[in-house]
Amino acid sequence: MTELLSYVLPGVPYGCVYALMAAGLVLTYRASGVFNLAFGAQAYVSALLFSVVVQEGAGTWWAFVLSVVVAGPVMGLLLDGVVFRYTRGAPPLVRLVPALGLMIAIPSVAQMLAGTSTRVPASFVLRPNQVYFHLAGSAVSGEEIGTTLVAFASVAALAALLRSRRLGLRMRAVVESPRMAELHGVRSDAVGSLAWSISSLFAALAGVLLAPIYAQLNASNFTALLVAAIAAAAVGGLESLPLTLVGGIAIGVAQQVIGGYLPSGTILSSGLRPAFPFLVLAVLLVGRRSLRHDGRLDDPLAGCDPPMASLRPAPRMAEVALGAKAFTVALGAAVVAIAVAVVPGNWEFTFTQAAVLSIVMLSITLLTGLAGQISLGQAVFAGAGAFTAGQLAAHFGLPVLAGVLAGGLVAGMLGAIVALPTLSLGGISVGLLTLSFALLADNVLFLYSWSGNGATGLSVPRPKLGGLSFAGTGAFFGLSLVILGIVSGAVVLVRGGTVGRQLAAIRGSETGAASIGIDVARLRIVAFTLSAVIAGVGGALYASLEQSVSPNDFNYQFSLVYVVVVAAVGVYSVAGAIEAALAYTVLLQLVGSLPGRYSSLVALVFGLVALGYVRHPEGVVTYAQSWVLDRAEQLARFLQRDRASGAEAG
Amino acid sequence: MPLLELAGVSKSFGGIVALHEVTLAVAEGEPVGLVGPNGAGKTTLFDCIAGLLEPEAGSIRFGGRRVDGLPPFRRSRLGMARTFQRLELFSGMTPLEHLLVTERTRQGTGRLWKDLVGLGRPTRAERREADALLDLVGLADVADQPVEVLGLGRARLVELARALAAGPRLLMLDEPSSGLDDDEREALASAIERARRELGAAVLLVEHDLDLVAEVVSRLVVLDAGKVIADGGVSTVLADEGVRRAYLGAAR
Numbered sequence: 001m002t003e004l005l006s007y008v009l010p011g012v013p014y015g016c017v018y019a020l021m022a023a024g025l026v027l028t029y030r031a032s033g034v035f036n037l038a039f040g041a042q043a044y045v046s047a048l049l050f051s052v053v054v055q056e057g058a059g060t061w062w063a064f065v066l067s068v069v070v071a072g073p074v075m076g077l078l079l080d081g082v083v084f085r086y087t088r089g090a091p092p093l094v095r096l097v098p099a100l101g102l103m104i105a106i107p108s109v110a111q112m113l114a115g116t117s118t119r120v121p122a123s124f125v126l127r128p129n130q131v132y133f134h135l136a137g138s139a140v141s142g143e144e145i146g147t148t149l150v151a152f153a154s155v156a157a158l159a160a161l162l163r164s165r166r167l168g169l170r171m172r173a174v175v176e177s178p179r180m181a182e183l184h185g186v187r188s189d190a191v192g193s194l195a196w197s198i199s200s201l202f203a204a205l206a207g208v209l210l211a212p213i214y215a216q217l218n219a220s221n222f223t224a225l226l227v228a229a230i231a232a233a234a235v236g237g238l239e240s241l242p243l244t245l246v247g248g249i250a251i252g253v254a255q256q257v258i259g260g261y262l263p264s265g266t267i268l269s270s271g272l273r274p275a276f277p278f279l280v281l282a283v284l285l286v287g288r289r290s291l292r293h294d295g296r297l298d299d300p301l302a303g304c305d306p307p308m309a310s311l312r313p314a315p316r317m318a319e320v321a322l323g324a325k326a327f328t329v330a331l332g333a334a335v336v337a338i339a340v341a342v343v344p345g346n347w348e349f350t351f352t353q354a355a356v357l358s359i360v361m362l363s364i365t366l367l368t369g370l371a372g373q374i375s376l377g378q379a380v381f382a383g384a385g386a387f388t389a390g391q392l393a394a395h396f397g398l399p400v401l402a403g404v405l406a407g408g409l410v411a412g413m414l415g416a417i418v419a420l421p422t423l424s425l426g427g428i429s430v431g432l433l434t435l436s437f438a439l440l441a442d443n444v445l446f447l448y449s450w451s452g453n454g455a456t457g458l459s460v461p462r463p464k465l466g467g468l469s470f471a472g473t474g475a476f477f478g479l480s481l482v483i484l485g486i487v488s489g490a491v492v493l494v495r496g497g498t499v500g501r502q503l504a505a506i507r508g509s510e511t512g513a514a515s516i517g518i519d520v521a522r523l524r525i526v527a528f529t530l531s532a533v534i535a536g537v538g539g540a541l542y543a544s545l546e547q548s549v550s551p552n553d554f555n556y557q558f559s560l561v562y563v564v565v566v567a568a569v570g571v572y573s574v575a576g577a578i579e580a581a582l583a584y585t586v587l588l589q590l591v592g593s594l595p596g597r598y599s600s601l602v603a604l605v606f607g608l609v610a611l612g613y614v615r616h617p618e619g620v621v622t623y624a625q626s627w628v629l630d631r632a633e634q635l636a637r638f639l640q641r642d643r644a645s646g647a648e649a650g
Numbered sequence: 651m652p653l654l655e656l657a658g659v660s661k662s663f664g665g666i667v668a669l670h671e672v673t674l675a676v677a678e679g680e681p682v683g684l685v686g687p688n689g690a691g692k693t694t695l696f697d698c699i700a701g702l703l704e705p706e707a708g709s710i711r712f713g714g715r716r717v718d719g720l721p722p723f724r725r726s727r728l729g730m731a732r733t734f735q736r737l738e739l740f741s742g743m744t745p746l747e748h749l750l751v752t753e754r755t756r757q758g759t760g761r762l763w764k765d766l767v768g769l770g771r772p773t774r775a776e777r778r779e780a781d782a783l784l785d786l787v788g789l790a791d792v793a794d795q796p797v798e799v800l801g802l803g804r805a806r807l808v809e810l811a812r813a814l815a816a817g818p819r820l821l822m823l824d825e826p827s828s829g830l831d832d833d834e835r836e837a838l839a840s841a842i843e844r845a846r847r848e849l850g851a852a853v854l855l856v857e858h859d860l861d862l863v864a865e866v867v868s869r870l871v872v873l874d875a876g877k878v879i880a881d882g883g884v885s886t887v888l889a890d891e892g893v894r895r896a897y898l899g900a901a902r
């Protein structure tokens with residue numbers, strides 16, 4: 001009993017911080033329909049700012065005011081005003097991608113600004129590390145008491161605020177129906193800004209409170225915090241703050257208890273703790289009805305909206321379209337050619353990487369672009385393919401090319417299994433579930449010697465086919481192009497065929513699709529399976545290219561990066577996937593050739609891409625093409641008119 | 651034996667009783683109008699028949715077999731087709747693509763391997779059929795525009811054409827004329843008429859435009875606060891005192 005208590009008590013402060021973050025998540029989700037995955041990054045920025053200011057010698061209180069009271073709400077207002085205000089009522093993908101981009105961009109940029117030296121976190125509450133009293137045999141420190149009190153009080157204050165007539169009612173009105181609220185004189189934009197500043201204040205507070213438990217400030221710790229918070233918010237059904245608080249504390253405590261009781265030193269005990277919130281999230285998503293669909297779709301006045309701008313470019317004059325396409329492709333090729341000429345490096349290898357990565361990206365084209373399903377776990381399927389090929393080569397001497405096929409098959413089976421629990425879910429929930437799966441793979445599944453073999457990883461040889469060897473990068477590049485060609489062809493055929501049209505129908509409206517007899521559940525499984533097969537083939541090929549892989553090559557961040565890149569460049573076309581892979585690998589190569597302190601440039605590009613995506617969800621390349629098209633069409637019309645008037649005169 | 655047979659169907663949302671022991675039969679090929687004030691439960695009734703909502707009590711038979719408990723796509727395959735009051739179009743697709751995917755799904759020949767060897771593309775016959783349907787509802791000129799750029803009236807016609815392309819035995823139309831102009835309303839009436847003539851489909855028509863209702867149906871069912879309060883010939887029902895009170899009273 002005392003042993004149990006000694007695990008339970010230290011969990012409470014963590015739990016309270018989770019609840020604090022979670023309350024912020026619920027607030028913005030309710031007020032603007034955005035599931036702000038950048039919250040962890042915001043917490044990290046505030047913790048970093050706090051530590052920097054304290055280490056510069058300013059007082060703790062000054063640091064607190066600057067990093068939490070000022071920086072928190074300011075960040076929230078910025079994000080709302082520049083990005084998320086424009087995603088209101090947009091499809092789930094459009095609401096998710098900017099948050100993902102910012103989640104990747106913000107920490108790197110902050111790190112760059114703060115200098116590269118690792119920061120030791122400073123502590124804010126009470127007098128840290130001083131034991132105040134003993135409870136049930138365990139020492140309770142000032143940090144723990146302070147954290148618990150501050151977090152608890154903040155959530156309680158928010159709950160009271162939402163219950164108040166003035167603000168609470170307005171906020172509820174905006175949530176129910178922004179248009180109806182506007183008709184009654186509530187300014188929904190103002191309410192949204194308020195919600196964003198309060199919730200970002202909470203994120204900042206959570207960051208500063210939690211920072212001292214880490215040895216050094218590291219953005220990925222704050223991602224873990226974010227996910228625990230998502231799980232806590234799910235306990236509250238993305239609605240109830242008291243339940244969210246209970247959920248946060250329960251998760252914090254459960255993590256400590258798991259850590260205490262499982263035999264130490266095994267993968268399960270070290271992995272289950274970080275993965276636990278994901279399991280909770282997965283169970284809740286599947287089990288709780290209220291979480292399944294985006295509540296915002298039920299706005300009774302939604303029918304009065306002007307229709308969303310089509311994500312598909314309007315039909316064009318055929319010759320002009322061809323010309324503009326040729327022009328943009330030529331422009332892209334010129335940029336790449338200049339990069340190759342100016343920047344030294346192993347470009348042959350880079351282009352081979354791009355070809356292989358294109359295959360992985362095509363898995364997103366099929367699943368997200370065609371079928372409209374959001375997966376934040378594509379890297380897991382790629383990893384499954386890679387490790388299957390590696391294990392089969394190591395233990396059974398299977399030729400690598402056969403391993404690539406086997407990798408695709410195993411990944412496909414995994415895809416089908418992952419699809420099953422998502423069948424009753426809609427939009428962003430599918431994304432969260434697959435994200436939780438990706439973290440489970442990172443922390444547990446891929447660490448065993450029979451799978452990804454932990455940090456050591458696996459070595460995979462280059463393929464041979466009969467007398468043909470693909471050991472050289474040039475030959476491997478040729479092989480990758482052939483496989484890329486086959487996969488692209490398959491995607492094009494599926495898209496033009498019956499299954500492709502049915503998937504497109506599901507993307508448009510699942511209710512409508514069911515009303516004409518489409519078995520939505522079966523087709524979702526088909527989409528996930530096909531997409532996972534493609535990702536698995538790409539992953540296995542990647543392993544063979546790199547000749548050695550470890551789970552780190554396929555961690556959850558890659559899943560997020562892939563989605564952001566493909567969505568931003570163009571998720572609806574095969575060309576988009578290839579351009580995305582090319583742009584990404586070339587960017588990495590360019591930044592890699594710069595001095596180390598510029599490494600955050602990649603993240604900066606991501607941030608800009610996220611901002612651009614909000615305005616142009618059809619993808620930047622598609623947008624660029626249609627921009628060129630518009631100009632070209634104007635010119636063509638002008639010339640036609642010229643000729644016509646010339647004929648008249650003659 | 652009636653095509654559609656509801657017996658004692660009830661559905662409530664929290665405290666709101668949307669349907670209370672609705673009993674209703676529709677014969678093969680029969681056109682029936684379903685009217686009632688806003689909030690009477692008409693859309694809820696459609697959702698229960700189509701399988702989007704499960705009623706708490708009662709039974710639903712279609713073509714002689716119990717269909718309650720079947721998912722919507724199975725009911726559709728048995729021969730139910732509908733339009734939606736709040737549109738459920740396939741955004742990003744053109745009207746032509748809407749019809750092509752519907753026809754192909756009706757034939758039930760979607761196989762992945764066929765797509766992969768290039769046999770999945772629309773055939774000439776399918777295109778002809780789709781073009782004919784588009785002509786019928788007057789959408790031929792926008793066949794290749796994404797549906798998002800169409801106005802509400804034409805978007806409703808796309809839903810109608812899609813429902814017809816499914817080759818239904820029962821066609822359920824939820825306020826199909828709202829947002830339509832006169833020409834479109836004309837196309838709507840003739841499309842319903844042709845569905846009856848050529849497909850022999852029964853029609854359940856929810857509509858506030860009583861002229862259109864009288865043009866298309868001979869029998870009228872009146873729903874008020876979830877209950878059937880009248881069921882019979884159009885003129886008899888419209889003359890009924892209780893109906894006038896419920897309908898016109900609510901309209902006032």
Ligand SMILES: Nc1ncnc2c1ncn2[C@@H]1O[C@H](COP(=O)(O)OP(=O)(O)O)[C@@H](O)[C@H]1O
Binds near residue numbers: 666686688689691695
């Ligand atoms: N999903 C729902 N949740 C709660 N109440 C609902 C829901 N759908 C319909 N209702 C209620 O059921 C009643 C009947 O609605 P509906 O079937 O849409 O009426 P009608 O189509 O005749 O205008 C209304 O009072 C409506 O508010």
Ligand SMILES: [Mg+2]
Binds near residue numbers: 692693694735
């Ligand atoms: Mg209705």
